[in-house]
Amino acid sequence: MSISTNYIKIREQIPSDVTIVLSVKTRTVEQIEEAIGAGATDIGHNYVQEAGRMYNALNNKAAKVKWHMIGHLQTNKINKALRIFDVVQTVDSLEKAAAIDKRAERAGKEIIPVYIEINIGSEFSKAGIKPDEHEPFDEYMEKLAKDISALSHLRLAGLMTMGPRFGNPEDVRSYFRRTRRIFERIKGLDLPNVNMKYLSMGMTNSYRIAIEEGSNMIRIGSAIFGKRECDVEENGGTAIF
C-alpha cells in the first residue's frame, strides 16, 4: 500500500485527538512529501544533522509541519536543533533542560515546549531517564518537573517514552500504564509554566495499546513507510542491522 493510503487509514482508525508524529529516520524527502500531501502534520526526527538536510530539501513544505526532536539530543547540537525543531521530546535531565533554556534565550526563542523522556523499562540500551536509577521515581519526577518549571524559556508540555519492545505488544501495557500515572501526577501538581498536554507513547507495534493506556501522541514510521532496511531501534542512535 502507498504511504498516503497508510497514513489516511491510520488517521481514520485512531481518535481525532491523538496526534500522529511521523518518525522519519532513514526515509527520503519524497516519502515525507507524500505523507505531508496526505495530511501529516507532525514530523519526528532522531538526528539533528539529517533533520536539517530534510528541512532544507522540503523547502516551503517544511514550515507547514511541526518538527519534533525524538532522538537523544547532545548538548553541542542544541543550537542547531533549535533552528529546526519546534518541540524537544527528549529532555533527560535538569542539566539538559537548563542547556536548552540558555540557548533558547540566546537564539531569541520565546518558549520551547519540551517533554521529559522516560526510559520506563530502565533499559540499558535506551536513552531517557531510568526509573531504576532514581527511586522513589514519582518523587524524582515531581522534583524534576518543578525544577524545569523554573526555566523561563521552556515549557514542560508532556512526557515521552519508547517502552520495551516485545514480540507481544500486550506485554508493554503495564509500562505505558506506569508512564501515564506519572504524567497524571505531574499534571495534578498544577505547576506554573507547565502545561502537561502530551503523552507521547506508542510506535508501530504498540500504538493501539498506547492509545488505550492514555497516549495522545503516537510516533510511527514503519506502519506508514514500510519496514526500515536498517532498523534503527534505539533513539540513542544504535543501529541494529
Ligand SMILES: *Cc1c(COP(=O)(O)O)cnc(C)c1O
Ligand atoms: C524509530 C522511532 C519510532 C518509530 O518506530 P516504528 O517502529 O517505525 O514505528 C518512534 N519513536 C522513536 C524515538 C524512534 O526512534
